[in-house]
Structure formats: structure tokens, C-alpha cells
Amino acid sequence: MATDDEGANEQIDILLVEPNPGDSRLFEEQCKDAKLLNTIHTVTDGEAALEFLHQRGEYADGSQPDIVLLEPQLPGKSGIEILSELKDDPALNEIPVIVLTSSDAGEKVVQSHGLEADTYLQKPVEPEDFVEFAQSIEEFWFAIVQKPSQSATRD
Structure with missing residues (x-):
């Protein structure tokens, strides 16, 4: 079957x-409700994130994610340590990272460590704001994916 618009159907x-199971559940539910075609893999701490990204242990058969949503406040290895390791690893440094913050101060904390994420998004406080939050992530992804070919496809 041919697809009309490949980008619209890209998963x-x-x-x-994210260490907070409530926030993880809300994000997953809102992606489904918004009919976003995303596969969401959730881990709750820094060590599990690194295992997933390096495809080790229970994640050995998994695939690399297209994008990482990273809460800086994690048990064990912090989000800042994870971001640092991602940016220093040639096999992983091309994966876009969105740091989830609770305020503008969160972005400054990450940057104060000499690190820079691809973007920062403030986590929603109200459950109804998670739909817009999930859509912001998808828009960010499509903006990254379309950057290289945008000028070639423009009329």
C-alpha cells in the first residue's frame, strides 16, 4: 500500500x-489520546537509561530511541550525568535530548554544568496540559527530521 504522506505516519x-510513575503514565496516556504514533519506552533511573541506550542487559534486544526525554532529577546517576555521557559517546551523541524541567531554573542548572541539551521543555503541572506537551515533542522531532531535506522539498 502506498502512503500519501510518509512523515505523518512515521513512528x-x-x-x-522519568522517576515519577504518575508523570510517565500521564504522558503515555496523552500520547494515545492525541493519536500520536509514538512508541514510548520508560525507565525510572539513570542506570537503566544507560543500559537502554547502550542496549545492554534486559535491553540488549531493543533498538536505539529516536529521541530521549530526560528528567534531570533522577535516583542514582543524575540526568546531568546521563546527558554528559550521551554527548561524550560518538555512538549516542546524535540522539536528540529534550531535558524536562519543572521551571526555567532547571535549564540553567543543566547549562551550569557546561552541558547543552537539544531543547528544554517544562513539564506540565495539570493533566490536561500533557496533550500539548506530547504534541510539542512530536513537533520538535519533525522539525529536526525535516531540517536537512526542507529546502529540497519546498516550492
Whole structure:
């Protein structure tokens, strides 16, 4: 079967690194409700995130995510340590990272360590704001994917 618009049907593999099960559940539910075609893999701490990204242990048969949503405040290895390791690893440094913050101060904390994520998004406080949040992530992804070919496809 031919597809009319390949970009609209492209599935995004998301690694959500979030210690709060309530926030993880809300994000997953809102992606489904918004009919976003994303696969969401959730881990709750920094060590599991690294295992997933390096495809080790229980994640050995998994695939690399297209994008990482990273909460900086994690048990064990912090989000800042994870971001640092991602940016220093040639096999992983091309994966876009969105740091999830609770305020503008969260972005400054990450940057104060000499690190830079691809973007920062403030986590929603109200459950109804998670739909817009999930759509922002998808829009960010499509903006990255379309950057290289955008000028070639423009009329």
C-alpha cells in the first residue's frame, strides 16, 4: 500500500527517563489520546537509561530511541550525568535530548554544568496540559527530521 504522506505516519521511538510513575503514565496516556504514533519506552533511573541506550542487559534486544526525554532529577546517576555521557559517546551523541524541567531554573542548572541539551521543555503541572506537551515533542522531532531535506522539498 502506498502512503500519501510518509512523515505523518512515521513512528517515533521515545525513551522517557522519568522517576515519577504518575508523570510517565500521564504522558503515555496523552500520547494515545492525541493519536500520536509514538512508541514510548520508560525507565525510572539513570542506570537503566544507560543500559537502554547502550542496549545492554534486559535491553540488549531493543533498538536505539529516536529521541530521549530526560528528567534531570533522577535516583542514582543524575540526568546531568546521563546527558554528559550521551554527548561524550560518538555512538549516542546524535540522539536528540529534550531535558524536562519543572521551571526555567532547571535549564540553567543543566547549562551550569557546561552541558547543552537539544531543547528544554517544562513539564506540565495539570493533566490536561500533557496533550500539548506530547504534541510539542512530536513537533520538535519533525522539525529536526525535516531540517536537512526542507529546502529540497519546498516550492
